[in-house]
Amino acid sequence: QKNTSRLITDVASMQVIHTYTGHGADVHLLLPFGDHIISVDRDNVVIVWDVESEEEYLQITFDKVSFEVSAVMHPSTYLNKILFGSCQGGLQLWNVKSKYNGRESHAKVHFGLADQYAYLFPQTPAVDVVGVGLSSGQIVIHNIKFDESMMKFQQDWGPVTSLSFRTDGHPVMAAGSPVGHIGLWDLEEKKLVCQMREAHNTAIAGLTFLHSEPLLITNGADNAIRVWIFDTAGGGGRLLRSRLGHSAPPSQVRHHGLNGQHILSQDGTLQSFSTVHEKFNRSLGHGSINKKKSKKKSLRYEQLKLPAITTFASESARQDDWDSIVACHRGFLMTTTWNYQKGSMGAHKLEPERFNKNRAVDITSCGNFVVVGISSGHIDVYNMQSGMHRGQYGEDRAHEGAVRGVSVDGLNQLTISAGADNLVKMWKFKSRQLVHSVDLASPPATTHLHRDSGMLAIALDDFTLNVLDTETRRIVRRFSGHRGQVNDMTFSPDGRWLITASMDCTIRTWDLPSGCLVDCFLVDSAAVSLTMSPTGNFLASSHVDNLGIYLWSNNTLCCMVSLRPLPADYEPTVIMLPGTFEEGEDEDLNSEMIEYESPEQLDEELVTLSLLPDSRWKNLLHLDIIKKRNKPKEPPKVPKAAPFFMPTIPGLIPQFAPPEGSNQEEQSKVVNFGVLAQKSNFYRELESATLSNKFDGPVGMLKEMGPSAIDAELRGLAPDMGGDVFVLKGFLKMVASMLDSKRDFDLAQAYLALFLKLHLRLISQEPELMGEASRVSQELEKTWTSMQTLFNQSLCLLSYSKSALL
Numbered sequence: 001q002k003n004t005s006r007l008i009t010d011v012a013s014m015q016v017i018h019t020y021t022g023h024g025a026d027v028h029l030l031l032p033f034g035d036h037i038i039s040v041d042r043d044n045v046v047i048v049w050d051v052e053s054e055e056e057y058l059q060i061t062f063d064k065v066s067f068e069v070s071a072v073m074h075p076s077t078y079l080n081k082i083l084f085g086s087c088q089g090g091l092q093l094w095n096v097k098s099k100y101n102g103r104e105s106h107a108k109v110h111f112g113l114a115d116q117y118a119y120l121f122p123q124t125p126a127v128d129v130v131g132v133g134l135s136s137g138q139i140v141i142h143n144i145k146f147d148e149s150m151m152k153f154q155q156d157w158g159p160v161t162s163l164s165f166r167t168d169g170h171p172v173m174a175a176g177s178p179v180g181h182i183g184l185w186d187l188e189e190k191k192l193v194c195q196m197r198e199a200h201n202t203a204i205a206g207l208t209f210l211h212s213e214p215l216l217i218t219n220g221a222d223n224a225i226r227v228w229i230f231d232t233a234g235g236g237g238r239l240l241r242s243r244l245g246h247s248a249p250p251s252q253v254r255h256h257g258l259n260g261q262h263i264l265s266q267d268g269t270l271q272s273f274s275t276v277h278e279k280f281n282r283s284l285g286h287g288s289i290n291k292k293k294s295k296k297k298s299l300r301y302e303q304l305k306l307p308a309i310t311t312f313a314s315e316s317a318r319q320d321d322w323d324s325i326v327a328c329h330r331g332f333l334m335t336t337t338w339n340y341q342k343g344s345m346g347a348h349k350l351e352p353e354r355f356n357k358n359r360a361v362d363i364t365s366c367g368n369f370v371v372v373g374i375s376s377g378h379i380d381v382y383n384m385q386s387g388m389h390r391g392q393y394g395e396d397r398a399h400e401g402a403v404r405g406v407s408v409d410g411l412n413q414l415t416i417s418a419g420a421d422n423l424v425k426m427w428k429f430k431s432r433q434l435v436h437s438v439d440l441a442s443p444p445a446t447t448h449l450h451r452d453s454g455m456l457a458i459a460l461d462d463f464t465l466n467v468l469d470t471e472t473r474r475i476v477r478r479f480s481g482h483r484g485q486v487n488d489m490t491f492s493p494d495g496r497w498l499i500t501a502s503m504d505c506t507i508r509t510w511d512l513p514s515g516c517l518v519d520c521f522l523v524d525s526a527a528v529s530l531t532m533s534p535t536g537n538f539l540a541s542s543h544v545d546n547l548g549i550y551l552w553s554n555n556t557l558c559c560m561v562s563l564r565p566l567p568a569d570y571e572p573t574v575i576m577l578p579g580t581f582e583e584g585e586d587e588d589l590n591s592e593m594i595e596y597e598s599p600e601q602l603d604e605e606l607v608t609l610s611l612l613p614d615s616r617w618k619n620l621l622h623l624d625i626i627k628k629r630n631k632p633k634e635p636p637k638v639p640k641a642a643p644f645f646m647p648t649i650p651g652l653i654p655q656f657a658p659p660e661g662s663n664q665e666e667q668s669k670v671v672n673f674g675v676l677a678q679k680s681n682f683y684r685e686l687e688s689a690t691l692s693n694k695f696d697g698p699v700g701m702l703k704e705m706g707p708s709a710i711d712a713e714l715r716g717l718a719p720d721m722g723g724d725v726f727v728l729k730g731f732l733k734m735v736a737s738m739l740d741s742k743r744d745f746d747l748a749q750a751y752l753a754l755f756l757k758l759h760l761r762l763i764s765q766e767p768e769l770m771g772e773a774s775r776v777s778q779e780l781e782k783t784w785t786s787m788q789t790l791f792n793q794s795l796c797l798l799s800y801s802k803s804a805l806l
Helices: 291-297 585-593 620-630 680-693 696-704 707-716 725-741 747-765 767-806
Strands: 007-011 014-021 027-035 036-041 043-052 056-063 069-073 080-088 090-095 118-120 129-134 138-143 148-154 162-165 172-176 184-186 191-195 204-209 215-220 224-230 238-244 252-256 262-266 271-272 281-283 307-312 325-329 333-337 345-348 358-363 369-374 379-383 389-392 403-408 414-419 423-428 434-439 444-450 456-459 465-469 474-479 486-491 497-502 506-510 517-525 527-532 538-543 549-551
Touching: 027 069, 129 162, 148 379, 172 204, 184 486, 252 307, 252 538, 262 307, 281 345, 291 345, 325 358, 333 369, 345 379, 369 403, 379 767, 403 444, 414 444, 444 486, 456 486, 456 497, 465 497, 620 707, 620 747, 680 696, 680 725, 696 725, 696 747, 707 747, 725 747, 725 767, 747 767
Parallel strands: 162 204, 252 527, 358 403, 486 527
Antiparallel strands: 007 014, 027 036, 036 043, 043 056, 069 080, 080 090, 118 129, 129 138, 138 148, 162 172, 172 184, 184 191, 204 215, 215 224, 224 238, 252 262, 262 271, 271 281, 307 325, 325 333, 333 345, 358 369, 369 379, 379 389, 403 414, 414 423, 423 434, 444 456, 456 465, 465 474, 486 497, 497 506, 506 517, 527 538, 538 549
């Protein structure tokens, strides 16, 4: 990191645990080493720190001319040894134990490669052997014990950026390159067996084989992590799963669909992000030219890519039937279509007859047509399903200058275009005839149409905003206040607010009915794009030099917010974007974190339910039905084999002997557990709780049991099962205490219902149990009355607020 201190962060709580200060230059290498951590700075100073005490354990200074440290590692099984690599191509093995005072424990190792930068050297599966990647693209497998180079490989793609070795029985080494390729080398046959080309769009920053698994994890400067599995013939890996982010700051973000759960963004490529869970994120790709033509022309892979996307539009109305996204590319004539459902480039490339750049694009609300504005002032219409050209606006061209914005209303009646000639023109969508034009005071920079209300927001080059009503064809609002170029605009779903972002780092909210500024705040990095979710829950923004998309919650949905106009001298507050803070601010953030513990009961008048799943208590009364339904049918019995010699009774007349035990009196198979029964843990806990009138223990034990265990425990309270009347009375007291505390109301009712079902006859015969049961019924009636009162009060408040709204 770019300062002279190092931080150790607890990942679970995201808090800084230790800070180490002492370097005089930027730290560029770190190595965890048992109870220590090793750091190397740009001044070639190596410091070994004690993790717990944060004190300096050892310091080593190398001469930059002869040995500039470029890599550091701990060889496996080498006690207290650290291996350093240098920009001069040499390696040194050091013992950092205190009694040796950090002296060099091995002679300097040099490969005889002058001025070769040693990038890294990971441990191989073999002891004493490391792999060394050099800046020349050479890979050396070196034995540090005998100071011998065992084998060498040459990579043709530039310096070796990362190395890793398979540990699942295959002698394969993977090497990364600055161009995004991965080379797989067979260490036994000493040859290149496979190339994984374009594994990443940029340099491979790191790759690691999982231990004893055919899985390779890679990451690169393109902000992507990919997992490759090696289960195919030929030794190559196929992509198993990946997580992608923006490789460059996104210049445009738009919500896709009506539920507000998906955001389309473009950073040169087209990507979709989910506001629900990251597993729904996906990349639609970069786009490429016709592959059939490329084979005829023998084009290379790099030449197949389309230029970066500059702007796009989407509509989800017919996305199940055909393409639903259209995009313009930088300096490219054609406009491409994309299929959101398939997550790939679509079937059509919309190419106009004029050789100019596409500047603006829009899709009709029905999803059938695409309107494309060109830098020459022409506007063309295409069919989204067939990709055919359907006409153009104007006899020669629509505008005298470049088209800055184009939109189609919600009913496909009007097409509104804005050009660099200071004109906003309205055209009939079907006949393409000019209906009306509006003169602007300054050339427009961008436009945005709210289809439901027919309001068109126009940002001008003089940093002012105009709002045009397409029904009356007049400018109904003019806003000023921005001190920089307006980058993007968006409307709230109801069309009441216009939210704008400018290069002056402000995000402003304008109230259209009152024509006033109602909200304004500063961000530390200017927002370049805005989009409001169709549900009005979130505002999404992208910012200069930031790879992420930021979501802002709509506070008006959660609490009362004053929408009074802001005064003229209002000073907006600065909001730091998450993940961006200055040095020293992390301590303030940690001090402000407050742990909140929710109480068991929020208020004495409230009745709370348990957090247990319904399966724990809802079926207690129906266990007999469930057991009867789930009872398997009796398996067929195998008939007894007849004896070889039939037994007979001795006598003059031969008679067969009856089966043994047939004349014995049948004994009852029912065992009386009254004497044999043993008290369970719940029984003993309930017995002691009844004496002390504290029932938290038995209630907690019941919460941890399943329905069958609860049924068995309640049956065991009966006298014929080893229980007594005193414990039965204690159980009723436990239910009464649960009702009196107004907690676990659902459990108390379920336990009481099962208890009455099992022991109702016994309760009717015992006066003590009858008295306790009547007290429980009174508590239950009191609780129900309290709940009904609260419910009636809620209905009154609801009807009052409804009448107030009317």
